[in-house]
Amino acid sequence: xxxxxxxxxxxxxxxxxxxxxxxxxxxxxxxxxxxxxxxxxxxxxxxxxxxxxxxxxxxxxxxxxxxxxxxxxxxxxxxxxxxxxxxxxxxxxxxxxxxxxxxxxxxxxxxxxxxxxxxxxxxxxxxxxxxxxxxxxxxxxxxxxxxxxxxxxxxxxxxxxxxxxxxxxxxxxxxxxxxxxxxxxxxxxxxxxxxxxxxxxxxxxxxxxxxxxxxxxxxxxxxxxxxxxxxxxxxxxxxxxxxxxxxxxxxxxxxxxxxxxxxxxxxxxxxxxxxxxxxxxxxxxxxxxxxxxxxxxxxxxxxxxxxxxxxxxxxxxxx
Numbered sequence: 001x002x003x004x005x006x007x008x009x010x011x012x013x014x015x016x017x018x019x020x021x022x023x024x025x026x027x028x029x030x031x032x033x034x035x036x037x038x039x040x041x042x043x044x045x046x047x048x049x050x051x052x053x054x055x056x057x058x059x060x061x062x063x064x065x066x067x068x069x070x071x072x073x074x075x076x077x078x079x080x081x082x083x084x085x086x087x088x089x090x091x092x093x094x095x096x097x098x099x100x101x102x103x104x105x106x107x108x109x110x111x112x113x114x115x116x117x118x119x120x121x122x123x124x125x126x127x128x129x130x131x132x133x134x135x136x137x138x139x140x141x142x143x144x145x146x147x148x149x150x151x152x153x154x155x156x157x158x159x160x161x162x163x164x165x166x167x168x169x170x171x172x173x174x175x176x177x178x179x180x181x182x183x184x185x186x187x188x189x190x191x192x193x194x195x196x197x198x199x200x201x202x203x204x205x206x207x208x209x210x211x212x213x214x215x216x217x218x219x220x221x222x223x224x225x226x227x228x229x230x231x232x233x234x235x236x237x238x239x240x241x242x243x244x245x246x247x248x249x250x251x252x253x254x255x256x257x258x259x260x261x262x263x264x265x266x267x268x269x270x271x272x273x274x275x276x277x278x279x280x281x282x283x284x285x286x287x288x289x290x291x292x293x294x295x296x297x298x299x300x301x302x303x304x305x306x307x308x309x310x311x312x313x314x315x316x317x318x319x
Contacts, residue, residue, distance in 0.1 A: 001109070001112040001113055002113075003109040004036070004108070004109035004110045004111070004112045004113030004114070005036060005113045007039060007109055007110055007113075008035040008036050008038060008039025008040070008110050008113055008114075009032075009035045009039075011038065011039045011043075012034075012035050012038045012039065012042075015042055016042075021276060021277075021280065022273045022274065022276040022277030022280065023035065023273055024273075025272045025273035025276060026174075026270060026273045027269055030173050030175075030269075030270065032113075033117040033120070033121055033173045034170070034173060035113075036110070036113040036114045036116070037114065037117065037166070037169055037170070037173075039110040039113065039114070040110050040111065040113075040114040041166070043085065043108060043111075044082060044085055044132070044135050045135070047078045047082055047085070048078060048082065048135050048138040048139055049208070079136070079141060082132065082135055082136065082139065085108070086132050088107045088108065088111050089107075089111050089114065089115065089128065091107070092107050092111050092112055093115045093118060093119065093125065095115075096118075096119045097119055117173070121172040121173050122172055123169050123172050123173070124168075127165040127169050128169075130160060130161035130165045131161045131165055131166075132161070133161045134158050134159075134160070134161030134162035135162070137158050137161075138210075147209055147210050147211070148210075148211050148215055149211075149214050149215065150214060150215050150216045151214050151216050151217070152214050152251065155212065156191070158212075159194055159195075160187075162194060163190040163191045163193065163194035164187035164188075164190050164191055165187070165190070166190045167183075167185075167186035167187045167188070167189050167190030167259075168183055168186060168187055168190075170190075171183055171186050171266075174266045174267060174270035174274065175266065175267030176265050176267065177265055177266075177267070178265050181262075181265055182265040185258065185260075185262025185265070186259070186262055188255050188258040188259040188262075189255075189256075189259035189262065189278065191255050192252055192256045192258075192281070192282075193281050195248070195251070195255060196252055196285060198212040198248075199213065199248050199249060199252065199285070199288060199295075200284055200295065200299065200300060201299070202228070202245075202295070202296060203231075203232045203295065203296035203297060203298075203299075204299070206228055206229065206232050207232070211225065211228070213244075213248055217244070217247065217251075218244045220244075221240050221241070221243045221244035221247065223240055223241050223244045227240070227241055228241070228296065231296040231297070232296045232297060233297075234297065235294060235296065235297025235298060236297075237292075237293045237294050237295070241293065241296075242292065242293040245293045245295070246289075246293065249285050249288065249289065252285060253282075253285065256282055259278070260278065263275055280302055283302045284300065284301075284302060287300040287301065287302060288300055
């Protein structure tokens, strides 16, 4: 379990730099719990996003575990691995809640850390069930699979499990003076973060034959899939695509505005971390605008000096 927390921290630092910087401002016991959430989400996400022409054993799941040794397991089938991870989490939770019961030795270390976090902070288990549903929506061949979303309402169904519940999971960890009021605002922040990622990563997602930005919204500006692929090849966004991306940014900023009052509802020691993450993710939208929306051929990022200033400012203001 302790190895799981350590691995989750390393994964967060490597793959979620903005997220990791914000968590450094949390007290240690809360910071570890956030790492456990991110580590598990990344574990599943790496399986879902794997190249179907390659094995999923590249640092994602230990091929020596029972996930791989099961006679029904196909190491090239992400659906099998996701189902195994889901089952492994349920067994780890059952063992963690039963005093004297040994945790399953075949579980990935990060799952043991997550089970400890879920029980320790009394996080509702159905949040993780919803997360797994959305992950299956990303799996080709699964009955729930979707690679296009027509409207923001359609996308919100996916984002409930992939983003909203992440915010809901965080509230018990961060603490709140009014959890009932904080929960919907935390869900909105999770959605704002993910929409920001969808806009920034639209080119990379297209390489995986995924379009998360709602196609009806894009079409309203005269943007179709051919235009997106041309922009991916050239790195140049034509005016109609620039306007469509600006519209998606406006929608995302509206979610940030909904979410922002929730920061004040968090425990005092948690506010600087969330304020820093809030500002840093929102800054990504400014970087996209600074690039004049020519982002399909490259990945924009917030520079280290600005990231440091945001973190320091959150500490000075106390969130």
